[in-house]
Amino acid sequence: MAKKPTEVLTGIEIGTSAIKVCSGHPLGDGSISIIGFDETPCVNKVVKGEVQDVEEIKELLSDTLNRVEEATGCSIGKTYLAITGAHIASVNAQGMVPIRAEDRKITNEDIVDATRHARGYRLPIDQISINSCQRAYLIDGERPMSQPLGMVAGKLTADIHFIYGNYNNIQTSCNLVGEVLGFPATDITFAGIADMYGLALETEPSNGVLVIDIGAGVTEYVVYYEEGCMHSGQVTIGCEHLANDLSLGLRLPISKAREVLRSNGSAMRRAEGGVRHVKVQTGLAHPPRAFKESTIQTIIETRLLELFKIVRDDLAEHRMLELLSDGIVLCGGGALLPHIDELARSFFAVPARIGQPGNVTGAENEIQSPRYVTPIGLLHLGYQLGEMEKSNTVPFWEVMKGDFSRIFNVAKRAIKF
Amino acid sequence: MSNGRTVILGIGGGAGKVIRCLAATQGASWLEFAYIDTDTADLDDMPGVTCLPVGSGWTEGQSCGGDPFLGEKAVGASVPELKALLADTEMVIVVGCLGRGIASGGVQIVSRLVREEKLLAFFFVTMPFAVEGNGRREIAEIALRDLRENSDIVVAVQNDLLFTTIAADTRVAEAFAMATRVLADGVQGIAELVRCRGMTSVDFASLRALLKNREAHCSFGVGRASGANKTVEVIDDLFKSRMLGDHDFLARSDVVVASLIGGADLSIGDMSQCLSVLEKQLDPATRSYIGANIVPEKGDELQLTLVSVHYKQKPALAPVSEPALPPAKGNRGHKEKTKAAADEKQFDLPFVKEMVSLGIFGNVPPTMVNGENLDIPTFQRQGVVLDLDD
Numbered sequence: 108m109a110k111k112p113t114e115v116l117t118g119i120e121i122g123t124s125a126i127k128v129c130s131g132h133p134l135g136d137g138s139i140s141i142i143g144f145d146e147t148p149c150v151n152k153v154v155k156g157e158v159q160d161v162e163e164i165k166e167l168l169s170d171t172l173n174r175v176e177e178a179t180g181c182s183i184g185k186t187y188l189a190i191t192g193a194h195i196a197s198v199n200a201q202g203m204v205p206i207r208a209e210d211r212k213i214t215n216e217d218i219v220d221a222t223r224h225a226r227g228y229r230l231p232i233d234q235i236s237i238n239s240c241q242r243a244y245l246i247d248g249e250r251p252m253s254q255p256l257g258m259v260a261g262k263l264t265a266d267i268h269f270i271y272g273n274y275n276n277i278q279t280s281c282n283l284v285g286e287v288l289g290f291p292a293t294d295i296t297f298a299g300i301a302d303m304y305g306l307a308l309e310t311e312p313s314n315g316v317l318v319i320d321i322g323a324g325v326t327e328y329v330v331y332y333e334e335g336c337m338h339s340g341q342v343t344i345g346c347e348h349l350a351n352d353l354s355l356g357l358r359l360p361i362s363k364a365r366e367v368l369r370s371n372g373s374a375m376r377r378a379e380g381g382v383r384h385v386k387v388q389t390g391l392a393h394p395p396r397a398f399k400e401s402t403i404q405t406i407i408e409t410r411l412l413e414l415f416k417i418v419r420d421d422l423a424e425h426r427m428l429e430l431l432s433d434g435i436v437l438c439g440g441g442a443l444l445p446h447i448d449e450l451a452r453s454f455f456a457v458p459a460r461i462g463q464p465g466n467v468t469g470a471e472n473e474i475q476s477p478r479y480v481t482p483i484g485l486l487h488l489g490y491q492l493g494e495m496e497k498s499n500t501v502p503f504w505e506v507m508k509g510d511f512s513r514i515f516n517v518a519k520r521a522i523k524f
Numbered sequence: 525m526s527n528g529r530t531v532i533l534g535i536g537g538g539a540g541k542v543i544r545c546l547a548a549t550q551g552a553s554w555l556e557f558a559y560i561d562t563d564t565a566d567l568d569d570m571p572g573v574t575c576l577p578v579g580s581g582w583t584e585g586q587s588c589g590g591d592p593f594l595g596e597k598a599v600g601a602s603v604p605e606l607k608a609l610l611a612d613t614e615m616v617i618v619v620g621c622l623g624r625g626i627a628s629g630g631v632q633i634v635s636r637l638v639r640e641e642k643l644l645a646f647f648f649v650t651m652p653f654a655v656e657g658n659g660r661r662e663i664a665e666i667a668l669r670d671l672r673e674n675s676d677i678v679v680a681v682q683n684d685l686l687f688t689t690i691a692a693d694t695r696v697a698e699a700f701a702m703a704t705r706v707l708a709d710g711v712q713g714i715a716e717l718v719r720c721r722g723m724t725s726v727d728f729a730s731l732r733a734l735l736k737n738r739e740a741h742c743s744f745g746v747g748r749a750s751g752a753n754k755t756v757e758v759i760d761d762l763f764k765s766r767m768l769g770d771h772d773f774l775a776r777s778d779v780v781v782a783s784l785i786g787g788a789d790l791s792i793g794d795m796s797q798c799l800s801v802l803e804k805q806l807d808p809a810t811r812s813y814i815g816a817n818i819v820p821e822k823g824d825e826l827q828l829t830l831v832s833v834h835y836k837q838k839p840a841l842a843p844v845s846e847p848a849l850p851p852a853k854g855n856r857g858h859k860e861k862t863k864a865a866a867d868e869k870q871f872d873l874p875f876v877k878e879m880v881s882l883g884i885f886g887n888v889p890p891t892m893v894n895g896e897n898l899d900i901p902t903f904q905r906q907g908v909v910l911d912l913d914d
Contacts (some may be wrong), residue, residue, distance in 0.1 A: 154888045193889065343891040344898055351883040352901035356910050361884055402911050409902040417893055 112494075115142070115181045117172075118485025119284060120189040121164065123153045123324025123347060124440060129474075130169045130179050131484035133490040138466040139483070141474055143179035147171045155343040156192035156325035157276060161283055169287045185493070187485040188284050189298040190237055191325045193343040194273035199242065200228035211256045218244070221265035228269060235274045237297050240336035242266040253333050270297045270339055296488055298481050299327035299339050302438055304491065305484025306462040315430035318462070319418065319451070320481065321441025323347050328418050330412065332430045340421050344414050346441050347355045349407055357398055363387055369402060374411055374447035376404045408450065415454045426516070434458030442477035466491055479493045528770040529613045530715060534559040534573075535599070535630040537587065538621025538650065540566050545708040547572040552712050558609055562626055563587040576609060578630075588625025592663055595629025606637060615644040617715055619707070622680075623652035623660035628667035630858070633689050635674040635839055646731075647678040649672060650703075651741075654684050659751050672739065674750070676732045679831065685767055697721040707769050713746035713829035716819070717783045730813055730840050731831070739836040743768050747828045753828045755798040758784075759805075774805065777832035780812045785829070787822040798828065 116139075120127045127146045131139040147167045152160045176183055191399045202224025204217050221244070230236060244255040245264040255263055277295065285291040302320050315332040324345045330338040346368065354364035371385045377400070384397040422428050434457040437447060451459035464483040465477050474483065528708060532555050534543035540559055547557050547570070557573040563586060579588075579598020588594040599606070599861070610616060618634055620627035630649060638645035649668065652660040667793040672678050683703060690699060735742075747762025749755075768774060781885065784790075784798055795816050806812055885891075885899035 134692055151884075154885075155891070193891065233672075342893070342898075347884065348899070348901075351885060351899075352903065355881050355883050355901050356903055357912065399911055405908060405910065406901070408902050409906060413898070413902045413906075 112126050115179065115184055116493075117175070117183045117186045118189070118301070118482040118489065118490040119168070119172075119186055119292070120301075120482045120485070121149070121153060121158060121168070121280065121283075122322055122481075123156055123345060124322070124357065125149055125481045126164070126168050126171050127166075127479065128175045129479065129486060130175050130181070130183065131469070131483075131486045132188045133486075133493075134468070138468055139490065140180070141467050141469045141483070141486075142480070144474060144479070145171050145174045145178070154324060155345075156322070156341075157194075157218060158279060158283065161279065165283055165287050165367055172287065177247045183288065185293040185489055186284065186288060187301075187489045188292040188295045189301050189481050189485055190272060190277055190295050190326055191279060191298040191322070191341060192272070193325070193341070194276045194298060195270065195327075195341050196234075196272070197268060197270045197339045198228070200225045200267050200269060201245075201264050202227065202267070203248075203262055205262045206260050206368060211259050211261065213246075213258050213260055215256065217224075217263050218255060218265070222267065223396045225267040227267040228267070232252035233274050235277060236268040236269050236271045237277070237295060238300050238336075240268045240270075240300070242268050242335055242337050243333070267367065268336055270300070272297075293489065294492060296325070296485065297339065298322075299341070299347070300326075300336060301481045302327070302462075303329060303331055303336065303484065303485035304487035305464050305480040305482075306436055307439065308372075312395060314433040316433040317418075317422070317427075317431050317435045317455075317457075318338045319435060319437050320439040320440045321345060321414075321437065321447075323383065326418070326439070326441070328416060330422065330427045330430060337430065338422065338425050338427045340418070342414060342417050344410075345419075349410055349441075349444075352406045352410050357387075357402070359387060359396075363389060367398075368407070368444075371400065371403060371405045371461040372407055372444050373400070374444045374450045376406055376408055377446075381491060385480075407444070411444075411447065411450055412454060415451065419455060427494075428455075431455070431457050433476070434460070436460060436462040438462040438477040438480040440478050528636065529556055530557055530615045530617070531556045531610060531613045532617045532711060532715065533610075534593070535618065535620040535634065536561060536624055536627035537563060537566050538624070539619040539627060540570070541704045541746045542619055542621075542707045542711065543573055544570055545704050547712060549708060549712060552715075555594050555712075555715055560599065560606070560626075560630065561587075561793075562595070575603065576605055578605075578626075581696060588629070589680040590660070590663070591625045592629035592667060595624075595626035596632055596682060597629070599630035599633040599771070600628065603633065603637060603806070606634070607641065610638070610641065610643060613643055615646065617646045617711060619648045619711055621650045621652070621654060622667045624663075624666035628663050629786050630669065632674065635671055639674060645675060645677070646714065647675050647842040648681070648707075648714065649678065649682050650681045650707065652683060660816055667732070677735050679735070679744065680740070681710070681742060681744065681767055685743055685773075706765065709746045709765070710744045710767060714744065714831070715826070715829075716827065717781075717829045722808045731781060734781065734813075734833060740778075741832055741834045741836070742830070743773065744831045745835075746830075748825060750823075753778065755794045756801065758798060758826045758828045759801050761807060762802075762830060768832065770891070771805070774832055775807045775810070776834070777806070780806055780814075780830060780834045781809055781833070782812065782814045782828060784814075785819050785822060785827040786816070787824060788820045789824070790816070790818060790826070794826070798826070802830075 115130055115132050118129045125146045125148045130143040131141040133139050147170060149164060149167050152163050158164050172183060202203045202221050204211055204220045204336055206217055243251040243266050245266060246255055246258055246260045247262060248264055249462050299320060300316050320327045322345045324347055325343050326339050326345055327341045329336055350361060350365045350368050354361045367387060383400040385400055386395045386397050435451050435455055438449060438500050448459045448461055461477055462480055463477060465481050467483055534540055540561060543557050546552055559570055559573050560576045560578050561567055564577050567577055579601055616638055618631060619629045622628050635753045668680055686784045715800050744766030745768035747758045749757035749761050782802060786797060799814050809858050882899050890897045890899050
């Protein structure tokens with residue numbers, strides 16, 4: 108091992124299908140060694156990314172954490188929580204400072220001031236910021252620049268992307284985790300932002316990539332461009348909708364529909380689907396029913412195309428489609444559907460692939476699945492935040508921290524990943 | 525004739541000009557005038573008018589800057605003073621030029637207040653000139669819609685009607701001054717129309733019946749004449765009224781309410797001659813409510829006030845049978861809403877309702893995107909037929 112483990116980080120994702128917990132310690136070279144992970148199904152107790160039954164979830168989360176603790180042999184310390192749900196929204200805010208120095212060079216203070224002005228954006232009263240990401244700096248209001256320090260300019264504009272959500276919903280999740288752990292989570296983040304850290308995106312950031320995380324209840328999507336998050340959003344449609352559609356379309360019980368989706372689902376209509384049949388045993392007394400594969404595929408494809416269309420319309424509205432030169436990365440449980448990358452490729456007309464968790468060692472075989480991108484991303488994010496706090500290379504990080512309560516805010520400059 | 529107080533209440537700058545003009549008019553001495561505004565500069569120089577500055581804490585003596593919410597807030601903060609001002613009043617005529625902040629927001633507060641206090645209220649509002657831009661037009665439309673929910677009589681006058689009768693080369697300042705003058709005439713005319721309650725076939729109640737809960741635009745005119753030939757001249761004078769619109773506009777009215785007011789010596793011959801001339805100007809399909817009153821102070825003068833009503837939606841030829849609901853007291857807004865909802869429901873295709881199924885999402889908040897419930901399976905919404913040959 109390259110370095111003696113110094114700390115153990117834990118990522119918690121309370122998803123619609125399962126509670127996933129991942130523990131690992133950073134190796135110092137940017138990778139994380141996974142030392143324990145576990146998941147507990149929690150179907151029906153979380154709907155569309157929002158907890159419906161707090162007590163039940165507390166119990167399940169406590170069990171999961173105990174199992175992880177046993178596996179790792181370490182007690183859980185710093186924890187990071189992924190937040191999602193219908194209440195999440197995003198907005199872009201700008202802050203401007205005139206450059207007053209005689210030589211009109213942009214100083215660190217100017218950057219801090221511009222960013223602070225942008226962060227002064229007032230969210231609606233019951234909303235609270237979860238993430239704020241630097242989109243770009245604009246020099247003289249027009250030239251975008253990722254590193255404006257030392258540039259000669261008349262004014263500097265900071266452009267910040269806020270991801271915010273309903274205060275009460277977030278507080279519910281935070282309290283839940285806090286009560287189980289006995290201490291509050293170190294930080295929270297929007298699940299889509301965690302995905303950005305969890306994926307092994309070596310070349311893409313400079314070009315722009317769209318990450319779509321199709322979960323069981325919620326689909327999050329985030330556009331990364333240059334070094335930061337340019338746009339984000341969520342749609343409360345996920346694999347549960349696929350299962351529900353199958354259940355209603357094929358008149359199957361929902362549990363059978365989930366099985367069909369897992370074992371026989373395909374995101375695209377295939378030529379051979381018209382002749383192949385899928386047999387489903389609906390009950391002990393009933394003879395098995397047979398469905399054409401093409402019928403199943405039609406139901407899934409119409410739903411996924413609609414989901415992609417919602418994402419594409421939103422990106423088009425924010426002029427993000429031109430930025431996706433490196434295409435699309437799909438993750439989350441939905442990315443396990445066969446041919447979903449083909450469907451995305453043909454719909455968005457850009458390259459698309461399935462993302463796997465990146466920069467991890469240990470337990471590789473089990474966690475190399477797009478389903479674990481978010482919890483592993485939480486570990487990477489936690490590590491980066493810890494490093495940022497330790498070093499003084501990002502001076503305005505400290506300045507900003509005072510403005511907001513610690514637990515709710517991840518003020519971050521884009522970090523190389 | 526009623527002896528109660530009649531208060532003309534102006535809200536906002538535009539109405540202030542009308543009130544000032546009216547207060548200076550002879551023959552309007554039986555009326556009381558009140559004026560509320562946030563802009564303290566406008567409150568000066570108003571002889572004979574009770575001025576009530578509102579919202580000075582919000583606006584620091586400035587205008588509302590065209591923000592109806594600010595206007596509503598400012599007037600809302602002064603409700604006790606307004607109540608005191610309107611105590612023991614028999615009728616209130618509220619004048620406001622919609623499209624700006626205080627009038628558009630303030631009339632809502634006043635409309636609620638007079639309803640609570642059970643006063644007879646008459647809202648006389650103008651819609652902005654088209655040249656004032658779409659922003660004001662939109663504010664005015666919204667304000668008018670809200671106002672109609674809360675009040676019985678709303679006379680909404682299009683300022684643009686002025687342009688149908690004045691020459692295009694009229695100076696802007698003159699055009700606005702003319703609008704003010706004409707509005708003042710109209711308010712006075714309408715006040716007198718309603719003044720003679722009990723003696724006439726046209727009174728407050730008949731106006732209310734015509735305008736209650738109806739989307740209507742009104743235009744009005746006042747004609748005055750005296751002398752030997754007054755019965756003909758009064759009609760000529762009426763058609764000179766700027767706000768009446770042109771002849772065609774009048775002829776196309778859905779309803780016309782006219783009231784002839786004369787002195788004690790008004791003869792029955794004068795009356796029938798005058799009213800028959802008026803009848804001839806109208807389309808036979810137009811319903812007309814014509815009355816005559818005697819006001820001794822008028823002396824020799826003859827005054828003809830005319831309100832022409834244009835409904836936005838024409839009344840149905842055969843009344844649709846409605847369940848006889850008991851009149852919900854003070855709850856008209858709600859009733860209207862449920863009625864509107866019922867109307868909308870007719871467009872729903874009933875068989876779609878039966879097909880829709882939500883499965884496991886039956887009891888959770890729906891995922892709505894662009895007004896569509898995405899929890900309903902996509903293939904159902906898109907009408908995709910599934911091949912189920914098992």
